[in-house]
Amino acid sequence: MALVELRNVSKIYQLGEEEIRALDDVTLDIEAGEFISIIGPSGSGKSTLMHILGCLDSPSKGTIQLDGVMIQNASARELASIRNRKIGFVFQFFNLLPKLNVMQNVELPMIYSGIAGKERRERSMAALEAVGLANRAKHRPSQLSGGQQQRAAIARALVNSPRIVFADEPTGNLDSHTGEAILQLFRKLSQEGRTIVLVTHDPEIAAVTPRRIEIRDGKIAVKVDLALAGLDRQVRLPAQAPAASS
Numbered sequence: 001m002a003l004v005e006l007r008n009v010s011k012i013y014q015l016g017e018e019e020i021r022a023l024d025d026v027t028l029d030i031e032a033g034e035f036i037s038i039i040g041p042s043g044s045g046k047s048t049l050m051h052i053l054g055c056l057d058s059p060s061k062g063t064i065q066l067d068g069v070m071i072q073n074a075s076a077r078e079l080a081s082i083r084n085r086k087i088g089f090v091f092q093f094f095n096l097l098p099k100l101n102v103m104q105n106v107e108l109p110m111i112y113s114g115i116a117g118k119e120r121r122e123r124s125m126a127a128l129e130a131v132g133l134a135n136r137a138k139h140r141p142s143q144l145s146g147g148q149q150q151r152a153a154i155a156r157a158l159v160n161s162p163r164i165v166f167a168d169e170p171t172g173n174l175d176s177h178t179g180e181a182i183l184q185l186f187r188k189l190s191q192e193g194r195t196i197v198l199v200t201h202d203p204e205i206a207a208v209t210p211r212r213i214e215i216r217d218g219k220i221a222v223k224v225d226l227a228l229a230g231l232d233r234q235v236r237l238p239a240q241a242p243a244a245s246s
């Protein structure tokens with residue numbers, strides 16, 4: 001069984017007379033340990049797909065199974081508990097609480113899951129060390145650069161040891177150099193065995209991940225567009241030496 005199993009999922013919004021199919025009959029498996037990007041132009045349904053995969057929203061049709069749990073039968077309260085225990089989120093605008101320091105922000109998911117103070121502090125420091133931010137634990141978010149704020153948000157996403165981490169345009173608000181460093185961090189976390197899904201409109205970001213899922217008009221494209229996925233930028237292998245003629 002895959003970690004996430006999406007089956008024939010549609011998400012339909014009714015806007016007056018108009019029916020918008022934000023997702024249209026999507027079937028998808030994500031295995032534990034995968035590093036995946038979901039790529040597509042603006043309005044193609046990426047965030048809708050991520051929200052359903054991340055149990056932030058439920059499908060209009062179809063089913064989602066996460067870590068063996070059929071999500072369609074879960075109440076809002078159960079959904080919140082599943083998210084807290086099994087899922088980490090990273091967003092474009094970091095979403096840190098401005099009045100809390102970095103460590104307190106990272107501790108939040110553990111407060112919701114009822115972990116005692118001493119363990120919270122130990123685990124938040126370990127998460128901050130994992131993202132290279134242990135020396136900023138007592139800073140407020142406003143005292144950090146954008147890249148540092150995103151590292152804090154990543155530490156917060158990791159601190160409950162989630163089964164899967166979703167990042168929606170995580171470098172969208174960073175300059176390219178800082179964005180590259182954040183991508184390197186995701187790559188490192190992937191190599192450590194984390195399951196990570198990056199949502200992006202940017203082919204250069206999608207090119208980082210071994211698997212790319214392209215979405216167009218709410219549907220998964222059958223074949224990834226090589227140019228869109230950034231694969232046409234791959235370094236060419238050196239030409240083979242000609243075989244010796246006999």
Ligand code: ADP
Nearest residue numbers: 013020022040041042043044045046047048049
């Ligand atoms: P992306 O993240 O790829 O930019 P979205 O998943 O946000 O795309 O949106 C997909 C489509 O669904 C768009 O046409 C968008 O306008 C529509 N949509 C998204 N959320 C809503 C909503 N709450 N109500 C109505 N339409 C929506």
Ligand code: MG
Nearest residue numbers: 043046047048
């Ligand atoms: Mg989006």
